[in-house]
Amino acid sequence: xxxxxxxxxxxxxxxxxxxxxxxxxxxxxxxxxxxxxxxxxxxxxxxxxxxxxxxxxxxxxxxxxxxxxxxxxxxxxxxxxxxxxxxxxxxxxxxxxxxxxxxxxxxxxxxxxxxxxxxxxxxxxxxxxxxxxxxxxxxxxxxxxxxxxxxxxxxxxxxxxxxxxxxxxxxxxxxxxxxxxxxxxxxxxxxxxxxxxxxxxxxxxxxxxxxxxxxxxxxxxxxxxxxxxxxxxxxxxxxxxxxxxxxxxxxxxxxxxxxxxxxxxxxxxxxxxxxxxxxxxxxxxxxxxxxxxxxxxxxxxxxxxxxxxxxxxxxxxxxxxxxxxxxxxxxxxxxxxxxxxx
Numbered sequence: 001x002x003x004x005x006x007x008x009x010x011x012x013x014x015x016x017x018x019x020x021x022x023x024x025x026x027x028x029x030x031x032x033x034x035x036x037x038x039x040x041x042x043x044x045x046x047x048x049x050x051x052x053x054x055x056x057x058x059x060x061x062x063x064x065x066x067x068x069x070x071x072x073x074x075x076x077x078x079x080x081x082x083x084x085x086x087x088x089x090x091x092x093x094x095x096x097x098x099x100x101x102x103x104x105x106x107x108x109x110x111x112x113x114x115x116x117x118x119x120x121x122x123x124x125x126x127x128x129x130x131x132x133x134x135x136x137x138x139x140x141x142x143x144x145x146x147x148x149x150x151x152x153x154x155x156x157x158x159x160x161x162x163x164x165x166x167x168x169x170x171x172x173x174x175x176x177x178x179x180x181x182x183x184x185x186x187x188x189x190x191x192x193x194x195x196x197x198x199x200x201x202x203x204x205x206x207x208x209x210x211x212x213x214x215x216x217x218x219x220x221x222x223x224x225x226x227x228x229x230x231x232x233x234x235x236x237x238x239x240x241x242x243x244x245x246x247x248x249x250x251x252x253x254x255x256x257x258x259x260x261x262x263x264x265x266x267x268x269x270x271x272x273x274x275x276x277x278x279x280x281x282x283x284x285x286x287x288x289x290x291x292x293x294x295x296x297x298x299x300x301x302x303x304x305x306x307x308x309x310x311x312x313x314x315x316x317x318x319x320x321x322x323x324x325x326x327x328x329x330x331x332x333x334x335x336x337x338x339x340x341x342x
Contacts, residue, residue: 002341004127007031007092009117010103011075011084013325014131014158018101018332019071025333028068031092037083039074040095041067067096093120098342101332103131106231108247111138118143118154125151127342129335131158131328137231138246140238153339158331160232161185162322166306167239168334169318173310175240180309182278185232187302187323188216188223189255189275193288194300197263197272203256215302225254229277230286236279245284253287266290272298
């Protein structure tokens, strides 16, 4: 299949990794935007992005004959604390693109600006690939209605398990044949709990250590209170039930209240505690759960795991890196590769 022309909204770790890796997957980047600016290609094959009038160049500095932007230049600007380009962010919608990659930060409630970006692309009959969880968790039904009225498609593998093929596995099995999906889908919470268990340390100590290592954010609440995992399982419930769920429908408990003594008592019985989520057609739950110490759900560190309960294939497991720029970008680009040509 011929490669696609990508317009990337969001230049954080995932967006920049998609831009850097797109060429390896046979795709062109014709625009990338952050919240303050954009670099876009012009119709003559030059990179208008930095308003420099220079032709696009590949990583070796060689001028190319396509209309790709100079990704290295855009990201270098970002690294210097500058906008990725000198044009307005919305100009990425004005270039000749096939696929919008939506990689802006996840927001709750109205899921903006991600939902608006996806809506604009679908209205123009473009495809949308989401790394942003908000539109699929909070406004799934609206998003699917927009996709149904568009010649474009929506895909969102990267919203659930990073590099782990979760949604594509459900798609291959068919959603009707999957009765439940459960697992561990937040690396920060899993790092904290697994280290508490193996080292006998208190929650506050391990969380501070995770922040020092960059495993946890300066404000880790989104991870430790269960919100991030809940969004992912809401998305899974929407896929299984063909919509109907948002974050407010999920039963969520975080790990802040898990004491070291609870992990010690669990270990005496051959068990441990993990932040486990479950999605079915009936609902979503996320919270600390006892699991066998050497069972499949007792993954350690930042590793994630997903367990599928199926009608005909029994119980299946997929495990791997659930986050990270390059890791999540592979899921985005796999989705791009599944899209039909325009």
